[in-house]
Amino acid sequence: MRTPLARTGRRLLALLAAIGIIGACSRGRPSPAVEPGRLPTTFYAGGPQCAGTPLQVHEYNPDFFILRQAACTNFEKPFLYLVFGRDRVLLLDTGAQRVDVVTPIDTLIRTWLARHRRAADSIHLVVAHSHAHGDHVAGDSQFVRRSATTVVGRDTASVRAFFRIAHWPTDLGAIDLGGRVLDVIAIPGHQAASIAIYDRRTGVLLTGDTFYPGRLYVRDTAAFAESIDRLTEFTRTHTVTQLLGAHIENTATPYRDYPEGTVDQPNEHALALYPRQLFELDSVVRTMRGRMTRTALRDVTIWPVTP
Numbered sequence: 007m008r009t010p011l012a013r014t015g016r017r018l019l020a021l022l023a024a025i026g027i028i029g030a031c032s033r034g035r036p037s038p039a040v041e042p043g044r045l046p047t048t049f050y051a052g053g054p055q056c057a058g059t060p061l062q063v064h065e066y067n068p069d070f071f072i073l074r075q076a077a078c079t080n081f082e083k084p085f086l087y088l089v090f091g092r093d094r095v096l097l098l099d100t101g102a103q104r105v106d107v108v109t110p111i112d113t114l115i116r117t118w119l120a121r122h123r124r125a126a127d128s129i130h131l132v133v134a135h136s137h138a139h140g141d142h143v144a145g146d147s148q149f150v151r152r153s154a155t156t157v158v159g160r161d162t163a164s165v166r167a168f169f170r171i172a173h174w175p176t177d178l179g180a181i182d183l184g185g186r187v188l189d190v191i192a193i194p195g196h197q198a199a200s201i202a203i204y205d206r207r208t209g210v211l212l213t214g215d216t217f218y219p220g221r222l223y224v225r226d227t228a229a230f231a232e233s234i235d236r237l238t239e240f241t242r243t244h245t246v247t248q249l250l251g252a253h254i255e256n257t258a259t260p261y262r263d264y265p266e267g268t269v270d271q272p273n274e275h276a277l278a279l280y281p282r283q284l285f286e287l288d289s290v291v292r293t294m295r296g297r298m299t300r301t302a303l304r305d306v307t308i309w310p311v312t313p
């Protein structure tokens with residue numbers, strides 16, 4: 007016999023499943039295989055005057071570093087990521103103009119090698135990009151003459167070839183850093199060569215300028231919609247602990263971003279986004295059926311721009 011209480015319970019479960027809470031929790035729950043890490047409460051990048059280091063370094067865990075460019079060097083304040091495997095270390099993005107990237111990266115690599123009692127230059131550095139925009143590639147020239155280094159080209163053909171993506175953008179690519187496989191998802195739309203990178207060890211999904219707490223500038227609306235769909239499907243079928251992008255432009259107040267070009271953001275949104283926020287974006291983009299309009303969601307804003 008169906009009691010009213012049981013009916014209510016079933017309805018509640020159905021509702022939770024429909025809005026993704028149950029699914030997101032079970033899929034997002036860190037399994038024993040997922041390596042833990044720690045995010046700071048804030049990545050505050052400082053004001054217009056340079057006071058501290060131009061590139062803030064945060065150790066998420068001993069093999070995964072998050073770097074943020076100081077506001078005084080460039081208003082974009084992009085994030086860079088450094089992920090260590092046994093044989094290779096990946097630097098994702100080289101920042102916007104006017105910052106020394108190679109010195110702090112060399113220091114981190116030297117320290118990591120010393121911790122593991124390894125010789126200098128015994129790990130190969132791969133410099134790749136979330137996409138080809140200037141605020142993520144400006145430091146490339148600092149790495150061109152570095153020994154034991156590969157700088158991956160920024161165009162779609164180079165990205166596709168390097169990460170072995172058979173059919174762009176629908177197939178997955180990958181790179182094995184040595185005991186650490188990163189999956190590569192092609193996500194054009196913000197920019198033609200945009201990729202997301204999934205770290206199987208931590209469950210972190212790096213999403214560049216395609217998904218971060220801020221203005222999601224969309225240049226190719228059809229490609230973007232398909233990319234968000236693909237990213238959503240990937241997230242539904244993998245253990246994604248969090249999604250980390252390349253900027254923060256939203257304030258900590260829901261639905262509110264800082265004006266474009268803001269340098270000092272003392273009360274900014276946290277860096278991490280979670281699967282439920284991606285699922286929300288996906289469902290809103292789907293309802294737009296190709297007619298994308300500027301729309302603020304709680305943590306991100308869809309922002310179509312003419313190419």
Ligand SMILES: [Zn+2]
Pocket residue numbers: 137139196197215
């Ligand atoms: Zn961009």
Ligand SMILES: [Zn+2]
Pocket residue numbers: 082084139141142215252253
């Ligand atoms: Zn950017």
